[in-house]
Amino acid sequence: DSGVTQTPKHLITATGQRVTLRCSPRSGDLSVYWYQQSLDQGLQFLIQYYNGEERAKGNILERFSAQQFPDLHSELNLSSLELGDSALYFCASSPVAGASGNTIYFGEGSWLTVV
Amino acid sequence: DQQVKQNSPSLSVQEGRISILNCDYTNSMFDYFLWYKKYPAEGPTFLISISSIKDKNEDGRFTVFLNKSAKHLSLHIVPSQPGDSAVYFCAAKPLGYNQGGKLIFGQGTELSVKP
Numbered sequence: 001d002s003g004v005t006q007t008p009k010h011l012i013t014a015t016g017q018r019v020t021l022r023c024s025p026r027s028g029d030l031s032v033y034w035y036q037q038s039l040d041q042g043l044q045f046l047i048q049y050y051n052g053e054e055r056a057k058g059n060i061l062e063r064f065s066a067q068q069f070p071d072l073h074s075e076l077n078l079s080s081l082e083l084g085d086s087a088l089y090f091c092a093s094s095p096v097a098g099a100s101g102n103t104i105y106f107g108e109g110s111w112l113t114v115v
Numbered sequence: 116d117q118q119v120k121q122n123s124p125s126l127s128v129q130e131g132r133i134s135i136l137n138c139d140y141t142n143s144m145f146d147y148f149l150w151y152k153k154y155p156a157e158g159p160t161f162l163i164s165i166s167s168i169k170d171k172n173e174d175g176r177f178t179v180f181l182n183k184s185a186k187h188l189s190l191h192i193v194p195s196q197p198g199d200s201a202v203y204f205c206a207a208k209p210l211g212y213n214q215g216g217k218l219i220f221g222q223g224t225e226l227s228v229k230p
Contacts, residue, residue, distance in 0.1 A: 002158060031216055035220075042220035042221050043159070043206075043220040048216060055216075058217065096216075099216035104161065106158030106159045106160070108156065
């Protein structure tokens, strides 16, 4: 158990809908990361928040948004969903903003299926 | 564009033999390279890393080699054990303050160690 909690674990929704994925980081970690893993793809970095502020951004679609709340949990909002958004979405956390990699801990992921 | 590639989607090795997983990158602006291991229904977990100024790093049965001129790194597992069967992701951490703790991942190699 990495200490990173993601909900829901599985989600099935229709095209055009909006969903919210939730992440609770490890206790004491200030950074939260979101990654997307599509079929046959590696993990694609979406966005990082550090202590409530956006810290680094990847190729996150405009239909997607994220935020980190004062209690440090984070939400990833996916709107106007398309079939191609079906993927495994990972949240990860680390104590600091510029983690060296060995202190980044991943949750078990949220499986999103868009039908 | 910063890219990390794992060209072998799968590898099968006999227990007790050496497993060699390979990874190539196309940009030199990375300060760390890492290997993550992922079991089904779990998030990736950190395995071993190497600084861009090093050639080799060893941790027990795991050794990572970095060839900067070839922009290539490899993970050696000796001896391989059935419990090593998992998907292995190569990752690179880009240089730069605005990159935060972002990691760029390869597509993964599924290792199967046969008893």
